[in-house]
Each structure stands twice: as C-alpha cells, then as structure tokens.
Amino acid sequence: MRSFLTKRMIQTLVVLVGVSLITFFMMNLAPGDPFMMDPEMRMNPEAVARWKELRQLDRPLHEQYYSWLVNLLKGDFGISLIHNRPVLELITERLPATLLLTGTSLLVALLFAVPLGILSAVKQGTFLDKWISFFTLCGVSLPNFWLGMLLILLFAYHLNWLPASSLRTVGVAASFYDYIKHLILPVVVLSTGSAAYYIRYIRAGILEVIGQDYILTARAKGLKESTVLFRHILRNSMIPVVTVVSLSLPFLFTGAMVTEYVFSWPGMGRWIIMATLSRDYPSVLAVNVIVAALVVLCNLGADLLYAYFDPRIKYR
Amino acid sequence: MFFYWRKFRKNPLSCASLVIVLLLYCMAAFAPWLASYDPHKTDTQNWLNPPDGQNWFGTDRLGRDIFSRVVYGSRVSLTVGFISTALVILIGTMLGSLAGYYGGFWDTLIMRFTDVIMVFPTLFLIITLVSLFEPGLIYIILVIGFVGWTSVARLVRAEFISLREREFIQAVRVLGASDSRIIFRHLLPNAMGTIIVAATLSVPAAILAEAGLSFLGFGVPAPIPSWGNMLREAQGYMRQAWWYAAFPGFFIFLTVMAFNLLGEGLRDAMDP
Numbered sequence: 286m287r288s289f290l291t292k293r294m295i296q297t298l299v300v301l302v303g304v305s306l307i308t309f310f311m312m313n314l315a316p317g318d319p320f321m322m323d324p325e326m327r328m329n330p331e332a333v334a335r336w337k338e339l340r341q342l343d344r345p346l347h348e349q350y351y352s353w354l355v356n357l358l359k360g361d362f363g364i365s366l367i368h369n370r371p372v373l374e375l376i377t378e379r380l381p382a383t384l385l386l387t388g389t390s391l392l393v394a395l396l397f398a399v400p401l402g403i404l405s406a407v408k409q410g411t412f413l414d415k416w417i418s419f420f421t422l423c424g425v426s427l428p429n430f431w432l433g434m435l436l437i438l439l440f441a442y443h444l445n446w447l448p449a450s451s452l453r454t455v456g457v458a459a460s461f462y463d464y465i466k467h468l469i470l471p472v473v474v475l476s477t478g479s480a481a482y483y484i485r486y487i488r489a490g491i492l493e494v495i496g497q498d499y500i501l502t503a504r505a506k507g508l509k510e511s512t513v514l515f516r517h518i519l520r521n522s523m524i525p526v527v528t529v530v531s532l533s534l535p536f537l538f539t540g541a542m543v544t545e546y547v548f549s550w551p552g553m554g555r556w557i558i559m560a561t562l563s564r565d566y567p568s569v570l571a572v573n574v575i576v577a578a579l580v581v582l583c584n585l586g587a588d589l590l591y592a593y594f595d596p597r598i599k600y601r
Numbered sequence: 602m603f604f605y606w607r608k609f610r611k612n613p614l615s616c617a618s619l620v621i622v623l624l625l626y627c628m629a630a631f632a633p634w635l636a637s638y639d640p641h642k643t644d645t646q647n648w649l650n651p652p653d654g655q656n657w658f659g660t661d662r663l664g665r666d667i668f669s670r671v672v673y674g675s676r677v678s679l680t681v682g683f684i685s686t687a688l689v690i691l692i693g694t695m696l697g698s699l700a701g702y703y704g705g706f707w708d709t710l711i712m713r714f715t716d717v718i719m720v721f722p723t724l725f726l727i728i729t730l731v732s733l734f735e736p737g738l739i740y741i742i743l744v745i746g747f748v749g750w751t752s753v754a755r756l757v758r759a760e761f762i763s764l765r766e767r768e769f770i771q772a773v774r775v776l777g778a779s780d781s782r783i784i785f786r787h788l789l790p791n792a793m794g795t796i797i798v799a800a801t802l803s804v805p806a807a808i809l810a811e812a813g814l815s816f817l818g819f820g821v822p823a824p825i826p827s828w829g830n831m832l833r834e835a836q837g838y839m840r841q842a843w844w845y846a847a848f849p850g851f852f853i854f855l856t857v858m859a860f861n862l863l864g865e866g867l868r869d870a871m872d873p
Binding site: 314550580 | 702724809
C-alpha cells in the first residue's frame, strides 16, 4: 500500500509539472502580451519595458519558469498582471461560488442518477428502461448553454418564478432561501448532462454484474431480492461508477465555466476566460495547476475507493 | 460488413439516426439551394420578426433570415465534426498503437503524456490554445483535434495489448512478418470496429466543443453563421425573441443526438 502511494505521488508530481510546463510555454510562446488590451500602455514602450522589468518578465523563459516553481512551493502563486493583486487572493474570492455550484450539481446529479440507473438496469428492456435511456440520450446531447438559455427564457422571463442570474439578489439581505432560488437553474443545467452520463454507466455496470455466477448463487441461496441487489450487485457495480464520477470532475468544472457564463455566476468561469484572453500568465497557470491537482487527487481517491468496494483489489 | 449492416438495420433508432445524419450532410452540401435568403443579407425594416410564412425561423437582430443562417451554420458544425474527428482518430490511433504494440518505455512515455492532456479541463485548454491564434475556423478544427485524441489512444492501446498476445499474431510473427506489417495488416484491421465507433462518438463531442467556443466568443468569427455564435448573439434578445435562441440550439441538439445514436447503433452492431 505504502509503495503504491509513493509511486502514485511521483506520478502525480510528473503530471503536474507537465501541466504547468505546457501551460507556461504555451502562453509565453503565443503572440501578444498582457499589455495588448491597454491602449495607453501600448503607446508607451518605455513603461511597458519598466513593467516587464519590475515583474521580471524580461528574463529568459526557463528562469521565469524556475522562479515560478520555487515560489509555488512556498505557496505563492504570483501576482495577477491585470488585477495587480495576488492570484491566490483572486482565486479564494471566486472559488467558493464555483465550488457551491459544482458541488451541489454533483450531489443532485448523483441523487437522480443512482436510483434511475438502478431502476433502468433492473427493469432492463421494459418500457420504463426505454424511456430512461431516451432521456439520458437527450441529456448527453443537450448543449448546456442552450439548456440554460431555454430555462432562463421559461422560468425567469415568462413565468417569472426564478432569477436569471447571479448568486443572490442585490440590495436584499442574504438569506438561505434567496441562495437556493438562485442556485436552482444553474444546478439543473450543470447536473443534467452529468446525471445522464452517470445513469448510463450505472446501468451498464449493473448489467455487467447481474449476469455473473455469484449473483445466481446468491439467489439460489434464497436471499431476498433486495439483499442480492444491495449487497451483491450494487457493491460490485460501483467500480465503473466511481471511475466515471472521478473522470467527469474536470468536465463538471469546465461545464461550470459555461454555466457560470450563461447565468452571470460570480465564480471563476468568467474571470478565467478573461485572464486567458488578456494573457494574465500567473492567473492562468495557477488555475490550470490547481484544477489539474484536484483532478489527479480525485483519481487517486477513486483508486483507493476501488479497494474499499472490491477487496479483491490490492495495491502493491 | 454485410453482416454488420444486417444487424444495424434491425434497430429502427439507429436507422433513423443514419437518415438524420445523411439529411444534415445534404443540408450542408446544398445550403445555397435550400436557404430561402442570403444568410448575410440584413433588413433593417424586419428585425426580430417572429417565425412566419416568409421567414420560417424568424429574423435576427439585423433582420437576417434565421432559417438560412441555420442552414449555412450546418456547414461549420459538420466540417468541424468531420475534420476534427479525422485528426482525433489519426493521432489517437497512432499513439495508441505505438504504446500498445511496443509497450515498455514508449508505453510509459505516451501514456503519461496522455494523462497530462487528460487532467487539463478540456474546454479550458481549447480556449487557451484557440486564443493563441487569429480567429478562424481552421484553428478551431486543429485545436479540437489536437486536444480530443486521448480516449481514442487509450482504447486503441487496450485493444492492441489484448490482440498482440493472441495466437494468430504470434503465428504471423513466427513467419517473420515485420512490425509494420503486423500493425497495419493484422492488428489495425482487427481494431477497426473499436476505432469506427470511437470516431462516430467523437463527432458530437467536436460539434459541442465548437458550439461552446463560438458561444463564449472564441469560435468562428462573427459574419460567418455558426450555430454557436448565433446563440451568442441571441443572448441579448431572449426576452423579445425566443426563436432567435431556440432554432440554432435545436439543431445543435439534433445533430449531436443523431451522431450519438448512430455511434451506439454501430457499437451494438459491431460488438459481438
């Protein structure tokens, strides 16, 4: 177990260094610089040169990368070139809203996907299964920004039931009810696609297990159907589900960017899109590395969960 | 081949999806004949008109006919879907077969690289790459292709690993066949089913990626109609004109769904 963890940690580090290297050189080799959006700076090459010197942007690339890496190890993500504030500060301001959105969506998606996936596998081939399959296909094929626009059109503009944008009503004291009302539409948009994916994998996973001999044995022993389902089928079919959920996290994150854009959600989405456009290297690097780290950690978590769900799996 | 077709034909949904895909390609190919108006012609007298007998899908903020723009927009989506997928398959198959066939060092190198690409939030990586170039359809196609190959590489690698130990491959090797002959004449044809299904399923992913990019403003530049950038324009007019957002979005949905169904139909037909 310990040597497995060490090996995975080293792999993780390699992947993260790869991510940061690719991002760093991709951004720096691109034409344009952080000052191209600012006409006053453009007119004044001396100021630009002084700025670059101040931020050490005039040094060779490998030196810049090295000092970025050293600072990162000290927990310093650098200073945003556009906002002129520490990147970490900018992220911590926006991360909670994004996490609230993605976390709730993940929960909601699982809440719907698990029972529906089980139902559709257990009732395989029936009318119900066909309908669930049809709806999951629709869910997978719906572009989430279009779904968002349609929901805004219907529930915010025509019926006037729910707000169309932002995290809470401006000028009103923050309340739980207000947050929930603002969360509903974005969460529906973000969880529809992922719920549809999960349902398919849960269904496939269960169908794989249902045909195994040990399920026949369990039934032949005279176990109750519910015991067979929950103790034998579900537990064994959780492995592909864990994989899919952990692999879908980056998609959930990028999906959140688009959803945040549609709903003017005050998370990282719009900010990071702007940062990319204006070549704000430190911000883009930081977000890429943080998201990649989250993803890698989730994958590691998934591997450890495998061993929990299926004790036959041992890591050496 | 005939055997697969017979199995495929039995599923009505797969057949329907095949028909829809063919119709969509016809729509793109014959756009100038199908479109009732010039998709670029503005008409300041008739902007944001609701759908009627003359403008079937209504008109947009500049009085352009939305139906004609949707018809022309299919060219962008289908081109992106087709060429990006070709790239995805080319890169994915090449790297996947190298890793799967040779194993060892190459396998580790290629698979770690695949891991690095996979942990990037995809859309974000695409945005970063696209923002490096001038706006243009060709760059979008290239970027989507260069980012999307990871799952194909993994599938092909897995297929190769299981195939390369089979007896018929060992027999060929004993007969003295070269590596390239084994790969191209024996392994790849056997992996073809997997590759075709993966290709069909990566078309909708590419189409969605382009639509998302254009929606966020990183995609196809403005005067060219694309379903994604029509939705972007429609964002500001949702209260006044539901048809502005409804039709282009519906066509994205329809196209993506048809390709998904087609891919599944193929998988059911080709999987033993």
